[in-house]
Amino acid sequence: MPKSQLKKSNHDKVPGKHAVNNKPLVEESGASGCASFSQRDTKGQREEGNMANLDVILQELREFRQENSEQLRDIREDINKTKNRIDEAEERIAEAEERLESVEGAVSELLKLQTHMEARLTDQEGRSRRDNIRIHGVCEGAEENSPSVIYFVETLLKENLDLPPFSDLKIERAHQALGTKPPADAPPRSIVVKFASHRTKEEIIKTAWQKQGFVYQERKVNLDHDYSPEVLKKRKEYVEAKRVLREKNIRFQTPFPAKLRVFFQDGTRIYGSAEEATKDMAAKGLPVVFKPPETWVERIKRLSWSAVSRGRETETPASRTGFKEKLETFRRSERL
Template structure:
């Protein structure tokens, strides 16, 4: 049995999808990584559907069912996000646990935000630090999350610093103008004469 056939069978049986629905799976393979030891959960599968709507329908069914069982193990489905997005989404773990404890509804919209449905209204947070700080102010017991640097801050940290060059307001080194180069050349030639 090919991986594509296995995935189709797994989804049909687990989610109750009728046999008349065509999956149109372009690719399916195991996620990269070493083979897990005996007794550990198996590696994930990565599946590429030809149609976006079918993928969204399958994910919606799986999320509503909160996963399904296969050979005594729980199977969950989710989008395959880039590593940086996964890292940022994982930062909300403490906040989501505190919200679950208080039975407060929340969502995690793409790319890495947290939308919380408080009784006063809906609040959307753009970072885990912002979310945990506000949740503490609201009286929820959650550990504060230290903020991560933005992409611009990371670029500035890794940027080469040039000595003797001007730096503009954005922290980027400015190249000297033609006139400044000419004046520096004239100064050097005057000093050597």
């Protein structure tokens, strides 16, 4: 076969890429164009979706910012209201503390006056009882067979103290001590006797003390002064103090004028008051037997609920820091 025919046949079988009008070449270019168009459409849709999402996000951010602004505005208003209420509370607390300090000062003055009046009242009560004696140990109901208690007491004293039978004891009143009748196994109540003459009363009680009492109906009967309850309490403490010190081989007495003489093992010492003796004995490690009376400051601390609840037992109104000063100190420490 000639070469020209062979080349022609080859060109007919295998379509060349350089043939512009060749049909397969046209079809391939059309497919690639469609693909590029679809890619551009997808990209555009993506961009439109992203823009829509951005708009939604921006809208949500605007709404969130607006909500935050409204909430912050409400918080500022609440803070301002709270600050105003705190300032008002600070002022009222400061005023209350000032009034409390003034009230405590007034109460302290009243307690001073009350202590003074109690001492005066105890003294007046003791003076009103100076003409009285108490007879301890007489059985309950022993005066039932007598015409009166006065007659029973006169007979009792004349017979047991060896007094003249026709002597006038000048008894104004006589009665048993006030109170309910004790049980049969309890000590009987005492009999209070008031004399019209203080001299007669002193003679009778002196005679009874010299005889160290007497026995009536198989019971020991003693006579003593008619002391007030406060004095009886002090006498009880005094007796208890003597008992405790006696166990420590220590004796004491109260010579005239009113001082306290204590006999220690290493010597004797005289104190000006029971409080002085108490402090010295406490320093030596001895038991405290003399209880001094409660002062007005101690009474305020005991009766003041605020002092006890806040632990301010050792704090006095003069050394107390005001509420405003404490608050200002706290704020300065917070700033630092």
